[in-house]
Amino acid sequence: MPEQIIYLVDDDEALRDSLIWLLESQGFKVKGYPSAEAFLPEIRPDMTGCLLLDVRMPGGMSGLELHDRLRASFCTLPVIFITGHGDVPMAVSALKKGAVDFIEKPFNDEALLRQVRQCLAQEEENRARRRQDAEVSRRLGQLTQREREVLDLIILGKLNKQIADVLGISIKTVEVHRARVMEKMGAQSLAELVQSVMAIEGVNRG
Structure with a gap:
């Protein structure tokens, strides 16, 4: 079974470093990126894990635009948006486009970890279902x-x-x-x- 990786895209270096430390301290494998553009080369349809993605990243591609790119690339990686004050309407819009959830800054560490664990468990279940469906199709x-x-x-x-x-x-x-x-x-x-x-x-x- 492929290893699940938590991808973190946020232009705030201090926040990125603290989140990586928090997640790694819980045994997760984490990869951090300072921008949506830096993450783009990683996108593959078979990615496993989840993506923590800042909604608003000034000076480049936004989190919403990156989310659209993911879906256009047939990547089913679940996305949890990180939002600042005033970004909630944007996050709600993202949910309608298929994002899993959003968390507001400043956030509670335990709440974040709980959401990530739920997200990873759901992703693993979805992947198992897709494998099963593919096997049924093959047999048909x-x-x-x-x-x-x-x-x-x-x-x-x-x-x-x-x-x-x-x-x-x-x-x-x-x-x-x-x-x-x-x-x-x-x-x-x-x-x-x-x-x-x-x-x-x-x-x-x-």
């Missing part, structure tokens, strides 16, 4: 056309007899295809099969 790609047709009808809640009638095949043949679908998809139960496929295809049958 291994199904034959007929197996996929059977699977689609299973997801619609059809019984073997109904599937046989729709596809014009025998119930025995449906049972064979159904068993192969379960095996190829690595599903232990019908519920697991349906849930895994619906999760990646965004099917809402509520």
Whole structure:
């Protein structure tokens, strides 16, 4: 599993140094940057961890602009904005664009650490879900056309007899295809099969 890194982008050197010390004292791996421009070369879609990002950095690219760049680069790194007095409306705007949270200066160390831990735990969970979805997609790609047709009808809640009638095949043949679908998809139960496929295809049958 890739190591999670806390990236810190803030033009205030004293604040940056104190935050790095605080986070490293808790066992986190931290990388600090004095500007959004300095951080840009680091951006990759597969980054893990989280980003602590100052909203307002005079003289260069703002935190909001960097956040937009991240999303444009398909980077899913969660972002916690650091805001000064009067920047809350900007932070709220960032939340609407997908930022995880924001903290106001001066902030409480314990509150910051709690937010970072929650952020990292959520990021790890999201990454595990993406890996699982990718595996389900890979397995779906291994199904034959007929197996996929059977699977689609299973997801619609059809019984073997109904599937046989729709596809014009025998119930025995449906049972064979159904068993192969379960095996190829690595599903232990019908519920697991349906849930895994619906999760990646965004099917809402509520």
